[in-house]
Amino acid sequence: MFKVKPNHTFQNPMRQQIDRTTQGKTSDYAHAVGGVNQILDRGNIGISARSQASVMDNVKKVETGERSEVNAHQREALNFGRDAFQSARQGNYKQASVEAFGSTVNGLASMFKSTFTETPSEKQGITPH
Template identity: 75%
Template structure:
């Protein structure tokens, strides 16, 4: 999805933690997280502790089949929306704009993914119909 440079040195410790979590993961979600995380670090854009923890939790649960990619994107849309509200209220407009964009993109990704991605139950052979 996104070209990730193996030689990138992370400046933001939170983004480094996210990167460490995505290493060796095979899901589309973790690959997308890895690429976007690196792009945001290169542009010196931070992430709240709440969102960092949520992203790490999502990467791990998606990889284990405990959470669908659709639900992971929905959770990120909500978290980044909250972060955007907080950033805007503090006058941090650049950070807030990026978080608002992330919220919108994750919302769109959840809708797109829902059209073809199996839920964890469907992967176990449980038909929703």
């Protein structure tokens, strides 16, 4: 798993819960979440309860194959975008800028993943005509 610091002690309980959700997971998505989550905790960057729940749900569903990594990134782009607007409305511009950046990164990750991730049909050997 991608970790910035292997023995990091989480300061934010919500980020610690996300970290626990990523433990033992093998998907690229879970690995990315684990590393970014740690970086954000080290920077004392919070997360909304809605986004925390969404991230943990995505990690679990991507791992079981119930949700694609592309769709997980799309969902996070939307959630972090909503959070950015809410934070900006409340005057918390540092938090809003981090959330807007997260929204952008997840949007780009979704597009990147969609260019090389096989569809369910392609995984079965059925190629597009």
